[in-house]
Amino acid sequence: MLEKTRQSLESALRYNPSNGELMASLAEVYVRLGMFDERTMELVEAVLSQQGENPLLQQAQSIGLLIEQTRTLQENLAEGQPPPDPSTIQHSLDNLSTYLKNQPECESAWVAWTRLQLIKGDLVRARKGIERLVRLEATDLARSLGPALLWRQRQGASGETGCHLARIYLTLGETLQAMELLEKLYDDGFAEAGPLLFEIYQRQFSPNQPEKVPETHRQRFFMLLLDHADAERTNQWLRKASLLGWQVGVFSQSYAETLIEHGELDEAFLVLQRTIMDDYVRQLLNQIALRYEEQDDVDKAVAVLRYINDNSLVEQDVQQNRERDLVRSSEISMAELHLKNGRPEDALVHYINALCNCPAPEPDLLRTIEELFDAAAPHEAEPLLRLGLYFRNLHDYPKAIFWLNQALEIDGENREVIAELESLYDDLLQANPDLPQLRLDLGRLYYHTRRWSKAIDELRVAAGWAEQADAANRLLARAYHRDGQINKALDKFKLVTPDEDDCAELFKLYEEFMDQKAWRDAQLSLELIAETHPQFRDVTMRLHQLRARQQPQWGGSAEPAGDPRMRELIGDLAVGRYNYMERLGSGGMGVVHKVFDVRNNRVVAMKILRDSLSSSSKALDRFFREARIAASLSHTNIVNIYDYNISNMSGQSYIVMEYVDGPSLRELVDRQFAETIETPLDYITEILHYSVQLCDALQASHANGVIHRDIKPDNIMITQEGVVKITDFGIVHIEEATFTPSGAMLGTPRYMSPEQVTGGRVDARSDIYSVGILLYEVLTGTPPFFTGDIAFQQVHKDPSNPRELNPKLPESLAEGILRCLMKKPDDRFQDAMELKASLGRILERMGGCAKYSNRTEVVEDGAPFLRAAPVASGTGAAPEGPAVGSDAELDLE
The missing domain is CATH 1.10.510.10 (Transferase(Phosphotransferase) domain 1)
Known part of the structure; x- marks a missing residue:
């Protein structure tokens, strides 16, 4: 209402700029709207100079001056000038509080009030002021309050004061500043900063992408994890940290100790089995065995004691270490002798033997092996297989994968190498099924060993991540071709920019399509080659001849267009129906994507059953049950099911449901x-x-x-x-x-x-x-x-x-x-x-x-x-009683 009144008055004033009553009315509307810009203050001053007495405008003139003074004050403080007397600040706060009780929607006054609370040091009220501004949808708050906030932090941000400042930064959306401040507080020994810092870490770091936790943050993160996370989440993080080779043994021990105290003996035993054996681990394991005995669970007690014996035979360990040292020295001497006599391949094998007899990798020895391997790779896969197994036993999985793949390059038919790689990939994917690089690597392995259907399954999953899509689709096209699915192979080649090898593959597709008289697909194969390699063989001439044939098979409607990402997910079922938007998340049964339903012109959520479950009758039954039952229920408070398809074919089972634009x-x-x-x-x-x-x-x-x-x-x-x-x-x-x-x-x-x-x-x-x-x-x-x-x-x-x-x-x-x-x-x-x-x-x-x-x-x-909800009337009067989010909760006094 006030906004329409303002527009009408401004229009009238343009035609009668000297009308005092119009000027006064417009000035009052500006004030009631909470506008204190330069235009408003000039108009207020002009009206007061003409009319004199006007309580509303006189108050507004005073408040406007106060707002400008707070802006100048925070800039002066940022430049190093001393703050004003506390009584002066309090007097200004009292004036602003009185004004805000009558004009609670005035954004400029709230900004000034919040600045003064920051300068005063009352961070609780300052935060409430910022929350009010957020509800008023104020913009650019970080810039409006930044100088005052920075000045307050410079005055001292230790203890509870620092936590309050961090919460203010979070309210302003400045997460990194809040995190840095809380990290300093926590590292300085202020434990109360831990819960809030852990909450930020949980938002920043996901167990699905543990590699994003910087190395400098890991010790602090795991300390917080042990103090604040539940058992399931803690174990999940520790398991993945172990897979990535992080040094988290001390945290695993602390976690196992906590589990023992709570009687969760099975879980504690599992944690300690992933921890390097030492005296403290042995002590904890003995506690577990004793607890099992007290519970009359003799079998489990015996299993724990057997594990201790198998891993704690000290005398045998000492003897084995001595023998390994002798073997290591001998192998290094042999390697140096071969190297001196110009036989680097033989030297490499002996250096590998030496490293495999080290309890932990020696950096210099590993560097020598890597340099020799680049210069002279061995002729057999066996030494590299042993090197891969050595790193796998040390839980250095990236190096294990690298050396096993090098062994496979030398002997692509080596069954032992293939079996070890499959086993390693399976273990890693079971712990984390959503690591795209692992999916791509496993797809490569299946392709290399000519298991086309398994390669296709893994590569389709890998292609779902943008960073792997090009490599996955390129290899997926070849796998489809080898599997006889030449149309799908062509579809995948459409998603990549062909290189020389791809052109050769596409030319073979062209020949097969020509044999089948599939002229259009033959032409598409040549066109893909011609786009990047027009000089490849005689593609240009063949393409010209093919276009000139004008075969009758070319009649009819064109192939329906379709989003290639959706076709990748659910195949031809997506053509002309759905366009891909983004990935929302995943669960045990499937992955949920945000897509656009073209036919019904709406955004929907599509839950697609995991490929690995497509052959499971139980999974299909549960998926079908969810779709059928939910679709039968029509109610405002139940998520609508718009469409579903259930099939035991990979990538064909999905549920299309209502997209909910809010949190759980x-x-x-x-x-x-x-x-x-x-x-x-x-x-x-x-x-x-x-x-x-x-x-x-x-x-x-x-x-x-x-x-x-x-x-x-x-x-x-x-x-x-x-x-x-x-x-x-x-x-x-x-x-x-x-x-x-x-x-x-x-x-x-x-x-x-x-x-x-x-x-x-x-x-x-x-x-x-x-x-x-x-x-x-x-x-x-x-x-x-x-x-x-x-x-x-x-x-x-x-x-x-x-x-x-x-x-x-x-x-x-x-x-x-x-x-x-x-x-x-x-x-x-x-x-x-x-x-x-x-x-x-x-x-x-x-x-x-x-x-x-x-x-x-x-x-x-x-x-x-x-x-x-009730709102204030156009006259500026406040509604009776406190409205939603009213000033009563802000404690202005």
């Missing part, structure tokens, strides 16, 4: 509890708002006889508009009157009902139990059962009252959560609508206000509806 409930909860265990009331109401929608979705699902069985924060998505969407119907149960349980336990143990754990009959009340676990976790920061034998606790142990962890929870809400978590289904809410009614009444008593949404939820008779 898990991400929202992690964000809330990342820095504090405090939960403001508006966060609680927001969770209730989402929970009411979740009940709606479950009621619709249960009404169709569908029990989800895996309700957890990870499977609840939230759109940008605050709409809940349930996903992942892969393990649903269809209710039938004659159902007899199989005893199979499906789901996530942390969220499973007692009847799921015991393999009993499940119905809608099983999902109610899972909702109770979910509410408990998202409102307290932790699930009721999270350590030890969780399945046992789900059946036999009563949860503690959630108010013990979060006293801010209403008593009625805590009672409702505990009712959801009753062990007997008859004691819980009997359906989702009963639970929704209870949550709706609580939400109504709390005001029904959603903090993160532009909407306010009002509950009437247990049924929520949405209306627009």
Whole structure:
């Protein structure tokens, strides 16, 4: 309203520039809009010089001057001038606070207020000011507040002050500055910086790409990992670090010690088996064996002791080391003698023998081997095979792969080399299936050994990563050709720029297409050659002759166009239908991509079953089950399924579903509890708002006889508009009157009902139990059962009252959560609508206000509806009561 008024007044003033009333009205509108630029202040000054008394404009003139003074003040401080007297700063803050209570949307005043809080040193209020500016969608905050923030950091950023500054940097989106500041605090011994620094590290470093962790960060990262990560994530990182040859033994030992303390003996034993044996490791292993004996698990105790004996025969180790030293010295002497007599190939073999008798690689000896290998490679593969095995035993997998591949170059039929390479690739891919270079290397190995179908499977996966796409597609074209799939071979050659070898391959394709009278494909083969190598053989002449033939087979419509990336993913099923946008993520079953549905003009998510699962009947059944069941449910709060195709052919099974443009409930909860265990009331109401929608979705699902069985924060998505969407119907149960349980336990143990754990009959009340676990976790920061034998606790142990962890929870809400978590289904809410009614009444008593949404939820008779949140009127008057995100929460005084 005010913006339209401003436009009208400006238009009127252009035709009557001397009209005092128009000037005054426009100046007042500028002020109410929070505009304090040079144009506004000139207009205010002109009006005041004509009219004199005008309280609103006089106040605005004062505030505008104050805003400009704060800008000048921070620039002076940045240049080294001393700060003003604290009382002067406080007086200015009081004036700005008074003004902001009446004009809470004034961006310029908030910037000035925040600058002064930074200069004053009240970083808590400064951060709240920045959060308000972010909600007002203010731009370029780093530049507006940068000088004041930098000056405050120079005054001292140790301890809690440094943490506050880091949080401010994070709010401004300056992640690297925050990380550097927290690293210094943590390295200086301020442990409280650890949790926030670890949260940043988790965003920066993914276990899917562990190589991105800089070497200088690894020690600090693993210390934080041991202090703050859960067991599963810690073990995942340590396993991958071990595969990459990182020196993390001391962290593995500390982690194993923690596991032993918590009684997780099997996991501790596995960790220590990946750790170099020393006295401390031996001590920990003996503790594990002793614990197993105390548990009467004699077999496991014996296995641990046998492992200790096999790896700790000290006398034998000493003797073996002596023998190795003698062999090493002898081999080096023989190598030097061969080298002196001009026989570098023989010298190389003896140097390799010497290195393989070293407990750890000697850099000088390895450098000598590499130089000799470049000058004179051996004639047999066996020495290089031993070198590859040596590095594999040391867990230096990149070097092991390199030397085994060199052995294969010398003897491509050597079965032992091929077997070792396959075994090594399988081990590495099992630990991390998404390393593109490994997929490409394994594809090369299968191609080299003429196993075309396996080569095709691996190379198709490798081609999914941009950095490997060219090399993978080039080799994939050849594999398709060797496998007799010449049309697919041609499709792959279209994706690369042909080199000389490719041209020879394309020419063979041309000849085969000509034999089949496939004139068009023959022409395309020649055209690909001619684009880069027009002088290759007699391509130009042949292409001219082929075009001149005008065969009748050329009639008809052209081949439908298609996105080559989509054709790579799902073949001809993508032609004319989907265009590729980006990769969203991956899970155990498949990879999810963001694609554009051309036919329906919308962005969708496409989940494609992993190629490795295409031959698994169980995987196909679960994938088909998810698609069919979810597609049968039509509800606002359930992710829509638009299309699906299930096939045991590689790359042909996919589900096309609604694209959700927001985070999961898990991400929202992690964000809330990342820095504090405090939960403001508006966060609680927001969770209730989402929970009411979740009940709606479950009621619709249960009404169709569908029990989800895996309700957890990870499977609840939230759109940008605050709409809940349930996903992942892969393990649903269809209710039938004659159902007899199989005893199979499906789901996530942390969220499973007692009847799921015991393999009993499940119905809608099983999902109610899972909702109770979910509410408990998202409102307290932790699930009721999270350590030890969780399945046992789900059946036999009563949860503690959630108010013990979060006293801010209403008593009625805590009672409702505990009712959801009753062990007997008859004691819980009997359906989702009963639970929704209870949550709706609580939400109504709390005001029904959603903090993160532009909407306010009002509950009437247990049924929520949405209306627009209140806004200030065009006169500048504030609405009655605090609106969403009002000044009440900012503690201006």
